[in-house]
Amino acid sequence: MKQKRTSRRILWILLAVLVLLLCWASNEQRLRPAYLGIARFENKIKGIDGISAASVAEVKGDARRHSRAIRTVFGLFGKAKEAPEANYDDFVDLAEFIPDAILEIRYHTSYNFVGVPIDGYEQPTALLTREAAEALLAVSDDLKEQGYRIKIFDAYRPQCAVDHFVRWAADVSDTLMKPYFYPDLDKSVLFEQEYIMEKSGHTRGSTVDLTLFDMATEREVDMGGTFDWFGEESHPDYTATITPEQFALRMLLRDAMVRHGFKTLDSEWWHFTLKDEPYPDTYFTFPVRQYE
C-alpha cells in the first residue's frame, strides 16, 4: 500500500516537471538555443565541427513549429496565453524605463498619415527590447547633459499595424491626410518609393522614432521637417531647404544615437535601429499596451 502511494507521488512530481518543461519550451526564443546546442552536440558525435547555416535555419524552424504546437495544446485546455510569435517577456515599457523621455505615440491617435488610430496600438505606450531600451537610456542621459530630453513617436510596432499601413497604401482613393504628410506626392508611388513596405524594422522591437525636446524653451526642436513626412526633406543630410541650425540639431540627435550603438536610416532623420538587435529576424505580433 505504502509503495503504491510512493509511486503515485513520483508520478505527480514527474507530471509537474513535464508541465513546467512544456511551459518553458512553449517560448520559441528559449527553445532555440537548446535546439542549437543539441544540433551541435549531434555533429560533434559525428566528428563535425560547428553547424552549417542551413542547419541553423532548419533548427530555428523546428523551434518555431514545436513551440507553436505546444501553445496550441495548452490552448485546448484553456485560453491560449498569446498568439504565435508573441513574446513580450523581453520587452520593457519606456515610460518606466526612461522617465525623462516624452511620449507622443502618434499611431495610437488619428494624427498620423492614415488619419485613424492604427491597428495594434491599444494604449499610447512605447515598448522596446531590453537591449535597445538600455542603449536608449544612455542616449537620454547623454542628451540631458546637453540640455535636451528625447521625445518618442514610435518604438515597437506589431505586424498588424504594418498590415494596416499596407492596406491603406493600396487604397489610392484614401487621401485624408495628404495635406499634412505628403502634399507633393502621388499616393500611388508609396510602395514603389518604399515609403510603405510589408515588413518594418520596428516589428523586431529594437527600432525607435524620436526627436529632441529643448529643456530651455520647453518645446520640441525644429528639425526642418516633421516626423513621417514623405519626402526628401526627411533625409538626414538634406540641406537644400533646411537651415544650418536645423541640420546641427539633426546631427546632435544622430551623433548621440550612433555613440550608444544605434544605426541610422538614409531616408528618415528620426528613425534608428540598435546595431546588435537581439531579434534580427523575428517579427512580433503582440499589441502595444502595458504588460504586467
Ligand SMILES: [Zn+2]
Ligand atoms: Zn521608424
